[in-house]
Amino acid sequence: MPTPTTTSRPAPARARHPFPLRWNDNDQYGHVNNTVYYEAMDTAVNAWMIARGGLDPAGDVIGLCVASSCEFRESASYPEALEVAIGVGKLGRTSLTWDLHILRASDDGAVTDGDGAAPIAVGRFTHVFVDATTRRPVPVPDGLRAAVAPLVLEPPALEPGPGAH
Amino acid sequence: MPTPTTTSRPAPARARHPFPLRWNDNDQYGHVNNTVYYEAMDTAVNAWMIARGGLDPAGDVIGLCVASSCEFRESASYPEALEVAIGVGKLGRTSLTWDLHILRASDDGAVTDGDGAAPIAVGRFTHVFVDATTRRPVPVPDGLRAAVAPLVLEPPALEPGPGAH
Amino acid sequence: MPTPTTTSRPAPARARHPFPLRWNDNDQYGHVNNTVYYEAMDTAVNAWMIARGGLDPAGDVIGLCVASSCEFRESASYPEALEVAIGVGKLGRTSLTWDLHILRASDDGAVTDGDGAAPIAVGRFTHVFVDATTRRPVPVPDGLRAAVAPLVLEPPALEPGPGAH
Amino acid sequence: MPTPTTTSRPAPARARHPFPLRWNDNDQYGHVNNTVYYEAMDTAVNAWMIARGGLDPAGDVIGLCVASSCEFRESASYPEALEVAIGVGKLGRTSLTWDLHILRASDDGAVTDGDGAAPIAVGRFTHVFVDATTRRPVPVPDGLRAAVAPLVLEPPALEPGPGAH
Numbered sequence: 001m002p003t004p005t006t007t008s009r010p011a012p013a014r015a016r017h018p019f020p021l022r023w024n025d026n027d028q029y030g031h032v033n034n035t036v037y038y039e040a041m042d043t044a045v046n047a048w049m050i051a052r053g054g055l056d057p058a059g060d061v062i063g064l065c066v067a068s069s070c071e072f073r074e075s076a077s078y079p080e081a082l083e084v085a086i087g088v089g090k091l092g093r094t095s096l097t098w099d100l101h102i103l104r105a106s107d108d109g110a111v112t113d114g115d116g117a118a119p120i121a122v123g124r125f126t127h128v129f130v131d132a133t134t135r136r137p138v139p140v141p142d143g144l145r146a147a148v149a150p151l152v153l154e155p156p157a158l159e160p161g162p163g164a165h
Numbered sequence: 166m167p168t169p170t171t172t173s174r175p176a177p178a179r180a181r182h183p184f185p186l187r188w189n190d191n192d193q194y195g196h197v198n199n200t201v202y203y204e205a206m207d208t209a210v211n212a213w214m215i216a217r218g219g220l221d222p223a224g225d226v227i228g229l230c231v232a233s234s235c236e237f238r239e240s241a242s243y244p245e246a247l248e249v250a251i252g253v254g255k256l257g258r259t260s261l262t263w264d265l266h267i268l269r270a271s272d273d274g275a276v277t278d279g280d281g282a283a284p285i286a287v288g289r290f291t292h293v294f295v296d297a298t299t300r301r302p303v304p305v306p307d308g309l310r311a312a313v314a315p316l317v318l319e320p321p322a323l324e325p326g327p328g329a330h
Numbered sequence: 331m332p333t334p335t336t337t338s339r340p341a342p343a344r345a346r347h348p349f350p351l352r353w354n355d356n357d358q359y360g361h362v363n364n365t366v367y368y369e370a371m372d373t374a375v376n377a378w379m380i381a382r383g384g385l386d387p388a389g390d391v392i393g394l395c396v397a398s399s400c401e402f403r404e405s406a407s408y409p410e411a412l413e414v415a416i417g418v419g420k421l422g423r424t425s426l427t428w429d430l431h432i433l434r435a436s437d438d439g440a441v442t443d444g445d446g447a448a449p450i451a452v453g454r455f456t457h458v459f460v461d462a463t464t465r466r467p468v469p470v471p472d473g474l475r476a477a478v479a480p481l482v483l484e485p486p487a488l489e490p491g492p493g494a495h
Numbered sequence: 496m497p498t499p500t501t502t503s504r505p506a507p508a509r510a511r512h513p514f515p516l517r518w519n520d521n522d523q524y525g526h527v528n529n530t531v532y533y534e535a536m537d538t539a540v541n542a543w544m545i546a547r548g549g550l551d552p553a554g555d556v557i558g559l560c561v562a563s564s565c566e567f568r569e570s571a572s573y574p575e576a577l578e579v580a581i582g583v584g585k586l587g588r589t590s591l592t593w594d595l596h597i598l599r600a601s602d603d604g605a606v607t608d609g610d611g612a613a614p615i616a617v618g619r620f621t622h623v624f625v626d627a628t629t630r631r632p633v634p635v636p637d638g639l640r641a642a643v644a645p646l647v648l649e650p651p652a653l654e655p656g657p658g659a660h
Contacts, residue, residue, distance in 0.1 A: 018185070019185075020183070020184075020185065022204050022207075022208040023204070023207045023208045023211045023212075023357065023363075024204055024207060024208075024357050024363045024365055026357060026358040027353065027354050027356060027357070027358070028356040028357070028358060028359075028360045028552055029358075029552075029557060029559070030222075030223070030358045033353075033354045033537070034533065034537060034560040034563060035354055035530050035533040035534050035537060038529065038530040038533055039187050039188070039189055039530050042187075042188045042189060042528070042529060042530060043187040043188045043189075043243075046188045046243075046244070047188075047243075047244045050244055051244070057195075057523055057524075058195070062524060064524070064567075064570075065529040065567060066566070066567050066568075067564070067565065067566045067567065068529060068564065068565055068567075069562070069563065069564035069565070070562065070563055070564070071561070071562045072559075072560060072561050072562065072563075073561075075559075078208075078211075078212075079211070079212045079215055079216070188522065188528075189522050189528045189530055191522060191523040192518065192519050192521060192522070192523070193387055193521040193522070193523060193524075193525045194387075194392060194394070194523075195523045198372070198518075198519045199368065199372060199395040199398060200365050200368040200369050200372060200519055203364065203365040203368055204365050207363070207364060207365060222358055222359075227359060229359070229402075229405075230364040230402060231401070231402050232399070232400065232401045232402065233364060233399065233400055233402075234397070234398065234399035234400070235397065235398055235399070236396070236397045237394075237395060237396050237397065237398075238396075240394075348515070349515075350513070350514075350515065352534050352537075352538040353534070353537045353538045353541045353542075354534055354537060354538075360552075360553070369517050369518070369519055372517075372518045372519060373517040373518045373519075373573075376518045376573075376574070377518075377573075377574045380574055381574070387525075388525070408538075408541075408542075409541070409542045409545055409546070
């Protein structure tokens with residue numbers, strides 16, 4: 001999917017995770033509460049790691065969230081459905097920073113990303129991998145490291161700062 | 166779908182609403198917390214009323230939950246997906262009692278209800294319809310009444326009691 | 331508080347657990363969503379069991395919710411604070427059914443129960459105690475059984491209701 | 496409380512908001528899920544604005560969250576109680592960025608901040624004030640602006656961090 005060329009590289013395809021909304025996601029202002037976007041990010045990246053990266057939540061190595069951030073650009077409202085587009089901003093020795101786009105799913109299930117349509121929220125989520133018992137940092141497991149490689153965004157995307165995109 | 170005969174009536178088909186789970190739905194015992202089943206029921210019936218029954222949450226008539234109950238038979242765990250099978254236990258003048266089955270979605274999206282497979286939880290949810298401003302009871306709107314008619318379960322299902330099924 | 335007499339017995343004092351509300355507890359109708367009352371009940375009885383009944387959530391015996399119900403009588407709204415008044419409706423061999431009143435805390439922290447003021451919601455919550463590993467039922471632990479004894483409501487309190495006994 | 500001197504200024508006192516935990520705040524790793532810290536921040540600053548700053552969630556001007564971030568330093572676990580220490584990092588024309596410390600409440604209700612004890616999480620939360628109907632930005636209401644003034648942190652407090660200023 002990432003097709004390097006000598007002059008420019010298209011961004012790698014992001015993995016997608018559907019995130020339908022719930023009645024109680026809407027707060028009293030009638031739209032999805034800000035905390036729900038973090039539930040979406042947490043759910044999407046853990047689901048991806050379990051399905052694709054060999055993570056076993058009951059296993060020896062688990063990923064703990066040490067930092068997260070989100071910039072909210074447009075509101076959404078149940079009964080809409082959202083989708084999380086998953087990329088990796090930084091793959092370190094013991095940590096992994098996800099670069100996440102929250103998208104509005106269209107009526108037919110298609111989402112409006114990749115061809116110019118803007119995400120309604122943009123977030124980052126940093127996992128540090130730890131020994132499940134001692135809770136001390138350990139290297140990102142090899143299987144996970146290999147699995148996320150295609151999701152790593154190219155250097156130009158690695159701007160510093162949580163709100164920097 | 167409901168095909169009355171002189172000797173027996175098959176149960177009407179229940180409407181279905183998918184309910185994928187979220188990472189934080191699992192509590193510290195490693196399975197979906199009991200409160201999440203109520204989120205599932207609330208979400209499913211409101212989504213159905215909005216999509217099929219003409220409910221407008223910002224409209225003149227809204228449905229308030231006055232009673233609910235659930236019997237939990239088996240546990241579930243994210244990243245599983247659930248589904249709510251929606252029936253109507255009682256259709257009154259100003260209220261509607263939903264009769265709900267929580268099902269485990271199989272890997273291929275099929276659910277295990279209707280052919281003998283048992284729901285993992287069985288619940289009831291009573292909405293009273295009220296004027297959005299005065300919050301006083303009003304008749305179930307005609308459009309909704311017509312829409313739910315095919316979901317009304319036959320008398321034998323109308324056993325009394327929240328845990329009685 | 332429980333002062334037995336020959337002719338009648340006042341209800342035993344219920345244990346109290348404060349339950350302040352959160353911004354996102356209010357749903358788009360501007361009041362506390364029904365599911366939050368179950369969070370209140372779950373939180374109150376587990377906190378009580380941990381503090382007073384010797385429950386260790388990481389221990390050998392845990393309590394799983396097998397049934398719950400709630401009747402909602404009045405609405406509440408963040409930033410109000412609520413309180414749960416804890417009684418025991420039934421103490422069985424392997425299970426315990428809590429009889430719970432949700433009260434509105436007054437501005438000075440006092441709550442409006444016990445002297446005629448009505449709870450805004452009334453619920454029931456049944457725990458079955460199980461071996462944490464096998465998840466098979468075991469007797470209510472002796473320490474917990476002794477601790478809850480003063481909370482067991484007298485037969486006259488077992489009035490019929492939505493969480494019919 | 497902020498007592499300017501020629502050579503140094505002590506940090507202004509932060510406002511405090513108690514945040515007891517709930518059973519279902521713990522995720523399957525046995526500690527408070529990261530999303531709950533955002534619930535704590537959202538709850539604390541809205542409660543403060545309603546109680547002290549004249550915010551009426553049903554009024555003409557409301558505050559919408561446009562960005563948030565959190566750095567998680569230590570874990571917590573129900574039935575612990577937390578507390579949010581509220582400061583203001585930036586007071587703009589139409590927006591307000593809260594600078595928030597999440598503290599572990601000690602057994603006696605005292606919290607471990609202000610005298611060297613470290614918060615378990617540090618977050619930022621930016622509200623933009625908008626017309627409730629048009630959702631277009633409006634100036635921070637005068638009453639709120641006056642109320643938050645004592646909470647504005649002095650420049651020396653703008654230390655670098657994950658929510659880099």
